[in-house]
Amino acid sequence: MATTHTLETDGAQIAYDVHGELPTADGTPPLMMIGQPMDASGFTALASHFPERTVVTYDPRGMSRSTRSDGLVTNDPEVQAGDIHAVIEAVGGPVDLFASSGGAVSALALVTAYPEDVRTLVAHEPPLVGVLPDAEAARRATTTFQEVYATRGWGAGMAAFMAMSNWQGPFTDEYFAQSVPDPAQFGLPTQDDGSRDDPLLSDRSEAITTYRPDVAALQAAPTRIVLAHGTESAEVMMARGAQAVAALLGQESVEFPSHHGGFSAEDAQWPGQAGAFAVRLREVLTSGA
The missing domain is CATH 3.40.50.1820 (Alpha/Beta hydrolase fold, catalytic domain)
Structure with a gap:
């Protein structure tokens, strides 16, 4: 209990x-x-x-x-x-x-x-991010999904986050050459609800990753x-x-x-x-x- x-x-x-x-x-x-x-x-x-x-x-x-x-x-x-x-x-x-x-x-x-x-x-x-051997690229990767969230909303931002968080190994040119995944393929909403307060996808938790x-x-x-x-x-x-x-x-x-x-x-x-x-x-x- x-x-x-x-x-x-x-x-x-x-x-x-x-x-x-x-x-x-x-x-x-x-x-x-x-x-x-x-x-x-x-x-x-x-x-x-x-x-x-x-x-x-x-x-x-x-x-x-x-x-x-x-x-x-x-x-x-x-x-x-x-x-x-x-x-x-x-x-x-x-x-x-x-x-x-x-x-x-x-x-x-x-x-x-x-x-x-x-x-x-x-x-x-x-x-x-800062302790990684590829810290600069990792920071760029986190900034990328934050920018997607800021411009396209939660579904697109979460899809971009999932692509980042599932990437295997250091972030390379191959990673950054990818297009932003379609949120629908993850069962995520494609419409932007206008909110920008998600603590995972915004810069509100930047003090944690840095x-x-x-x-x-x-x-x-x-x-x-x-x-x-x-x-x-x-x-x-x-x-x-x-x-x-x-x-x-x-x-x-x-x-x-x-x-x-x-x-x-x-x-x-x-x-x-x-x-x-x-x-x-x-x-x-x-x-x-």
């Missing part, structure tokens, strides 16, 4: 859910799951596979149930780190933390600013940091980000089942392998593999 709570942070009211009891009966840290741009609902399937753990999820500021009063629409990993820290304090941290996509970037900022908050961090496919990890601070933190990528997505930009950060930390990124959203339910719109993913996550958390 989950209970929902709210807390005030600097410029936001944050909603979070606790699946299980606090404090935990055996003293095991809560297992927190975060994403960006993804709210707590994105972790429903994965959380269900951890009945033995108290699981904490949250909605980032400005998403779903979490509101903001700072007058901004941008998503900054260092600001979000402060929100996550507040949730961890509220649940009696430290926590073990599974963080995916932009959430993994915020998690790296969290460990940098609050190194005592997290016992083990599993950072899954952080979309960090974030530079503080390698010295991460190495000095007591947190055990594990970078992770999917077996099916190993050559795409986000997974290459995990591998690049791992290399900066003197590690290798570990493999998880499936793809960038591999923790999703097997019957989700974009099916994942939540069961197998949970097995691997439990293994990493408990055995250090």
Whole structure:
């Protein structure tokens, strides 16, 4: 059974859910799951596979149930780190933390600013453009789908994003020579609804993709940091980000089942392998593999 709570942070009211009891009966840290741009609902399937753990999820500021009063629409990993820290304090941290996509970037900022908050961090496919060997081309690729969104709307922008996020390996001249895919081929709307506020397709999350990890601070933190990528997505930009950060930390990124959203339910719109993913996550958390 989950209970929902709210807390005030600097410029936001944050909603979070606790699946299980606090404090935990055996003293095991809560297992927190975060994403960006993804709210707590994105972790429903994965959380269900951890009945033995108290699981904490949250909605980032400005998403779903979490509101903001700072007058901004941008998503900054260092600001979000402060929100996550507040949730961890509220649940009696430290926590073990599974963080995916932009959430993994915020998690790296969290460990940098609050190194005592997290016992083990599993950072899954952080979309960090600047750490890639082809950083300049990767930045151009992200700018391209943002421009498509700005000029043609959500369906076309999402189709362009999907083409970028599924590209295998470094971004080459071959990638940039492609035409923008037809959104209809992905089952996406072809009409422009006029909105331009999508946090994934606009420049609102640029602070996430351009974030530079503080390698010295991460190495000095007591947190055990594990970078992770999917077996099916190993050559795409986000997974290459995990591998690049791992290399900066003197590690290798570990493999998880499936793809960038591999923790999703097997019957989700974009099916994942939540069961197998949970097995691997439990293994990493408990055995250090």
